[in-house]
Amino acid sequence: MDYDFEHDRVAKEAKERGWKTVLLQFPEGIKTFAFDVERELKARGVENTIVSGDPCFGACDLALEPIRYHGADGLVHYGHSPIPSIHAGNVVYVELRAQVGIDDLVLRAVSFLKDMGYGEESRIGIITSIQHIHSIEAACSVLSEHFKCLVGEGDGRIMYPGQVLGCNFSSAKAVNADAYLFIGSGDFHPLGAALSTGKTVIVADPYSGKIRDVSENMEKMLRKRFGRITAAADAASFGILVGTKTGQWRMAEALRLKKLAEMHDKEAHIITMNFFTPEQLNVFKLDAWVSTSCPRVAIDESARYEKPILTPPEFEIVLGIREWEDYVFDEIEG
Ligand code: SF4
Structure with missing residues (x-):
């Protein structure tokens, strides 16, 4: 690479x-x-x-x-x-921009989208991580020959149009597309985008050259999240985790969640930490965790934790103040 x-x-x-x-x-x-x-x-x-x-x-x-x-x-x-x-x-x-061409990749993504039934009136949004942000213009010009190509401006957490972070999909939501094309690798960003927008997200991976729809993986992830929420349903005590890293500090959100917990007769303690690990948390004898820090901690790392670890919207489902049908991805706004 x-x-x-x-x-x-x-x-x-x-x-x-x-x-x-x-x-x-x-x-x-x-x-x-x-x-x-x-x-x-x-x-x-x-x-x-x-x-x-x-x-x-x-x-x-x-x-x-x-x-x-x-x-x-x-x-x-x-x-x-x-x-x-x-x-x-x-x-x-x-920024460590990746030195990899994407022209053929985008053409294959075009065929993939057409096979899915998208046509020239379809609004396709392009999103990507920082490593491929310089390819957005070229990708959009290829896409524009077949669909309406949209690149959205994000909020104050986002540097470039079309850029997404694992904790912020404001640039995707800004354009309200029919479907999104994510240029990059891995599942975390495209799954977050699919959950955040509620739309189909296609991944064009410049390293493997593969094009894929993340819907199936999203269903799998949602099943896992449902399992964690169910496992936390009987928890009586919660540790509300606040990350002390500059851009993860959400004490106001933690205080809101603590208050909500107490209103629903749950015991809640706020714990601050720079880097959360299961080993560090094991010392605290509580039934479940709610992470207000990077959403990756709860979503990507949850298998490492013995006790259920939830995002704030998932905790709201446990408390009965949000329906499972209204599940949303946890995002940090800028
Ligand atoms: S909070 Fe997580 S997803 Fe957001 S920028 Fe930091 S590491 Fe990335």
Whole structure:
């Protein structure tokens, strides 16, 4: 997989900002490149770099505290675009755009959509993650020859039109399409988009070259979520989890949920943590968890937790103030 690490730009920015010591932060899948990056930056005159080894999954999680205790002058955050509603001055972002062509892929997605019955009057929205955001224009121009192509502006959590985060699908909802084409890999973003919009989402994966509909996986995921909700139905006590990462802090939401729990005769305790793991939570003797931090914790990681771990809307279903038919994906607005 080829990524553009933009070594020249990073070295130039570090020098222009007068940074003597620079902290480097990488997402999990890219950490293996950390020392190559250090060597490249050193060759360009950035002598003092430190690698942050803490887990990192998004630009919601800038290593700003570590900048202070490492005595670094600035942070280079790799793999994510800025979240506009998070203001941090001494950060350089390297988005790691994927160097992979998508023209043939989009043409195959066109055939796939036509086979599903979409025609020239159909409104097809394009969404993607940051790694393929530069391909949106080309993809839309191919799509426009066959359908009405739509690219939506997101809210303050979203940097680019058409970009989605695992916790925010505002750019998809902005265009109210008949169906969406997600360019990228994995299930988390397209499943979130399908749940958030209630529409069909087709994935065009630039790495495998495959086109697929996520409906079946969404049904599977919903069955799992229904199982977690059912398992939490008899829980008497809940730990309401608040992430202390810059862009995951939702204390107001946690307080709202605690109040709701108490109104429904449930015991609830708010627990703050930077990075949630089942092992850390096991020490607390409670019956179930409600995570207000990254929605991935409850959705993607739930198999690792012995006790049910829910999103806030799922907790509302447990309390009986939301119907299962009104299930919504948990999103963090910007
Ligand atoms: S909260 Fe989760 S999904 Fe949202 S940006 Fe952070 S890591 Fe990504």
